[in-house]
Amino acid sequence: xxxxxxxxxxxxxxxxxxxxxxxxxxxxxxxxxxxxxxxxxxxxxxxxxxxxxxxxxxxxxxxxxxxxxxxxxxxxxxxxxxxxxxxxxxxxxxxxxxxxxxxxxxxxxxxxxxxxxxxxxxxxxxxxxxxxxxxxxxxxxxxxxxxxxxxxxxxxxxxxxxxxxxxxxxxxxxxxxxxxxxxxxxxxxxxxxxxxxxxxxxxxxxxxxxxxxxxxxxxxxxxxxxxxxxxxxxxxxxxxxxxxxxxxxxxxxxxxxxxxxxxxxxxxxxxxxxxxxxxxxxxxxxxxxxxxxx
Amino acid sequence: xxxxxxxxxxxxxxxxxxxxxxxxxxxxxxxxxxxxxxxxxxxxxxxxxxxxxxxxxxxxxxxxxxxxxxxxxxxxxxxxxxxxxxxxxxxxxxxxxxxxxxxxxxxxxxxxxxxxxxxxxxxxxxxxxxxxxxxxxxxxxxxxxxxxxxxxxxxxxxxxxxxxxxxxxxxxxxxxxxxxxxxxxxxxxxxxxxxxxxxxxxxxxxxxxxxxxxxxxxxxxxxxxxxxxxxxxxxxxxxxxxxxxxxxxxxxxxxxxxxxxxxxxxxxxxxxxxxxxxxxxxxxxxxxxxxxxxxxxxxxxxxxxxxxxxxxxxxxxxxxxxxxxxxxxxxxxxxxxxxxxxxxxxxxxxxxxxxxxxxxxxxxxxxxxxxxxxxxxxxxxxxxxxxxxxxxxxxxxxxxxxxxxxxxxxxxxxxxxxxxxxxxxxxxxxxxxxxxxxxxxxxx
Numbered sequence: 001x002x003x004x005x006x007x008x009x010x011x012x013x014x015x016x017x018x019x020x021x022x023x024x025x026x027x028x029x030x031x032x033x034x035x036x037x038x039x040x041x042x043x044x045x046x047x048x049x050x051x052x053x054x055x056x057x058x059x060x061x062x063x064x065x066x067x068x069x070x071x072x073x074x075x076x077x078x079x080x081x082x083x084x085x086x087x088x089x090x091x092x093x094x095x096x097x098x099x100x101x102x103x104x105x106x107x108x109x110x111x112x113x114x115x116x117x118x119x120x121x122x123x124x125x126x127x128x129x130x131x132x133x134x135x136x137x138x139x140x141x142x143x144x145x146x147x148x149x150x151x152x153x154x155x156x157x158x159x160x161x162x163x164x165x166x167x168x169x170x171x172x173x174x175x176x177x178x179x180x181x182x183x184x185x186x187x188x189x190x191x192x193x194x195x196x197x198x199x200x201x202x203x204x205x206x207x208x209x210x211x212x213x214x215x216x217x218x219x220x221x222x223x224x225x226x227x228x229x230x231x232x233x234x235x236x237x238x239x240x241x242x243x244x245x246x247x248x249x250x251x252x253x254x255x256x257x258x259x260x261x262x263x264x265x266x267x268x269x270x271x272x273x274x275x276x277x278x279x280x281x282x283x284x285x286x287x288x289x290x291x292x293x294x
Numbered sequence: 295x296x297x298x299x300x301x302x303x304x305x306x307x308x309x310x311x312x313x314x315x316x317x318x319x320x321x322x323x324x325x326x327x328x329x330x331x332x333x334x335x336x337x338x339x340x341x342x343x344x345x346x347x348x349x350x351x352x353x354x355x356x357x358x359x360x361x362x363x364x365x366x367x368x369x370x371x372x373x374x375x376x377x378x379x380x381x382x383x384x385x386x387x388x389x390x391x392x393x394x395x396x397x398x399x400x401x402x403x404x405x406x407x408x409x410x411x412x413x414x415x416x417x418x419x420x421x422x423x424x425x426x427x428x429x430x431x432x433x434x435x436x437x438x439x440x441x442x443x444x445x446x447x448x449x450x451x452x453x454x455x456x457x458x459x460x461x462x463x464x465x466x467x468x469x470x471x472x473x474x475x476x477x478x479x480x481x482x483x484x485x486x487x488x489x490x491x492x493x494x495x496x497x498x499x500x501x502x503x504x505x506x507x508x509x510x511x512x513x514x515x516x517x518x519x520x521x522x523x524x525x526x527x528x529x530x531x532x533x534x535x536x537x538x539x540x541x542x543x544x545x546x547x548x549x550x551x552x553x554x555x556x557x558x559x560x561x562x563x564x565x566x567x568x569x570x571x572x573x574x575x576x577x578x579x580x581x582x583x584x585x586x587x588x589x590x591x592x593x594x595x596x597x598x599x600x601x602x603x604x605x606x607x608x609x610x611x612x613x614x615x616x617x618x619x620x621x622x623x624x625x626x627x628x629x630x631x632x633x634x635x636x637x638x639x640x641x642x643x644x645x646x647x648x649x650x651x652x653x654x655x656x657x658x659x660x661x662x663x664x665x666x667x668x669x670x671x672x673x674x675x676x677x678x679x680x681x682x683x684x685x686x687x688x689x690x691x692x693x694x695x696x697x698x699x700x701x702x703x704x705x706x707x708x709x710x711x712x713x714x715x716x717x718x719x720x721x722x723x724x725x726x727x728x729x730x731x732x733x734x735x736x737x738x
Contacts, residue, residue, distance in 0.1 A: 131569050148561040150564075151564040152561040236565075240563065241563035242714040254707060257392070258707055
């Protein structure tokens with residue numbers, strides 16, 4: 001129907017539907033991004049001082065900032081840990097609540113709920129748990145690893161962040177996995193059962209390959225969220241102890257707004273953007289090729 | 295028939311979506327229009343009605359509602375001045391002044407921290423030397439040239455916050471905090487408290503700003519003007535590791551953080567701020583290191599009282615450092631030199647209102663519980679920690695707020711982690727001394 005119309009009509013039609021979104025996207029994302037990039041080429045000591053052109057000086061000092069790369073490496077470790085755990089646990093939960101256990105609708109809702117709590121609130125709640133509740137339990141039951149607050153130890157504070165992230169996003173990924181699991185055609189599963197496949201074989205050989213599209217989405221989401229993590233990091237550990245859990249977003253904020261080094265901070269944000277864009281782009285490209293048709 | 299119905303539905307949906315999108319994108323534009331109009335209006339209309347709009351920013355998030363109320367009260371008395379009160383949220387790392395400035399607004403009266411007035415915003419304020427309120431205070435804040443540029447909004451102080459009930463039970467009778475004027479006496483007191491049944495007398499919270507900006511700057515008070523030591527540090531001529539006072543404060547810190555007395559001694563770092571304050575507030579521990587602002591976090595049972603013990607640096611009872619509490623102006627109001635003359639006049643009027651008008655005095659001390667720097671203010675704070683500071687000020691038992699000599703953000707961010715590493719023994723004292731010296735020599 002649309003193909004019959006003239007080009008102008010078609011264009012008008014498209015603009016009618018996508019125009020408002022495009023305007024909003026431009027105002028809220030493209031313009032600030034371009035302006036942010038423009039700022040990285042400028043020298044700006046304070047928000048009131050005038051801009052001076054400085055070429056790639058900001059990028060040079062960003063590349064030479066060891067703390068930036070330390071926090072980037074820490075973020076990469078965090079990304080690795082959260083991708084694995086969030087997806088595995090999310091999938092396991094989804095499998096569980098679609099397997100026909102009793103009151104599975106209740107569990108679906110309950111497991112999704114943590115995602116509705118904002119990162120900051122979540123961070124403060126868990127801070128209370130890690131600082132007060134768990135040590136008290138550890139003391140009462142004599143569990144050595146819980147007796148002292150986790151947030152004061154470099155390694156344990158890192159894993160505290162991972163645990164809270166799992167708690168927050170596993171439920172959300174579960175919902176996506178449920179949609180994927182439900183759309184796996186019954187007849188294929190039935191056919192494989194008749195051919196003598198057991199439960200594990202059905203899962204690995206039939207269900208998982210058909211769920212690649214869901215995994216593309218969930219891995220993409222966890223990847224992006226983990227690289228950009230700020231709110232949980234800020235509320236739970238504040239980068240402590242002694243900046244050992246400071247993720248890269250937090251470092252960028254510190255650089256730009258606490259050290260008042262807007263140019264370098266913005267340059268680091270752009271570098272972070274490029275890294276995240278490349279990594280997620282590759283991920284989506286390669287996992288799309290793994291998709292199979294039923 | 296079906297097709298037309300679907301078409302109509304789709305069109306309706308699209309129109310509503312477009313309407314939503316449209317109204318969203320219009321909103322910011324509308325806002326900026328009105329502010330633009332207001333700004334234009336104030337300039338054009340000034341000859342006939344002298345309507346002025348000023349923005350005042352508040353860096354103390356905890357008095358946000360009082361700040362807004364103050365603006366309303368002030369407007370009620372000065373109908374031709376419109377005051378827009380803005381506050382920084384507690385814990386927000388971005389200054390409200392920077393946010394507003396970055397979005398193109400002109401803030402007329404800004405609340406800044408002393409180091410901000412001296413460094414980041416050193417060209418921000420106008421000269422206030424000739425303001426009448428200087429007669430009522432000696433704390434008018436001077437810039438590097440000795441010119442008064444800042445209005446001392448709040449006096450604050452820090453030391454060892456102690457729970458009176460717990461300490462008095464331990465010593466058996468009334469307790470004078472200034473009797474603890476050596477490190478050994480403090481240790482003796484801690485032992486007494488322990489003997490009275492309190493397992494951990496200290497709940498030592500180790501936030502970077504506390505152990506670095508506050509605790510670690512105290513050594514600057516060994517001379518009358520701490521900025522001379524800072525100047526020597528910048529030239530690389532001050533040896534911290536060989537300085538007795540500097541070492542003395544870390545000897546005391548070792549005592550405070552030790553596993554014998556400190557609730558968190560086995561793992562001194564961690565997000566213990568809330569837990570430490572609750573422990574002292576409930577009387578499960580006796581003391582912690584913090585300032586008068588800690589009172590709200592103590593969540594104390596009504597009637598419990600608190601006070602300050604000076605932080606002892608050595609065992610000489612005559613050392614003034616052992617007998618005084620650190621207190622001084624910590625929030626400074628400055629008037630923007632980029633504001634219009636009419637706005638600056640309105641800003642000055644607001645400052646005078648805080649000093650001379652009953653409502654202003656009431657807002658400052660009674661409503662916001664701030665220790666006033668002005669001697670004509672008849673009100674007294676009810677917060678026991680604030681009252682303790684006010685009493686110490688009245689008795690002359692205070693020394694300068696040492697944090698004012700340093701760049702607060704740098705000490706928080708750069709030196710703070712090193713002090714925290716020292717507390718968990720991942721950094722030696724020599725290493726810490728070197729880190730601070732390197733920071734100063736590399737800064738310039």
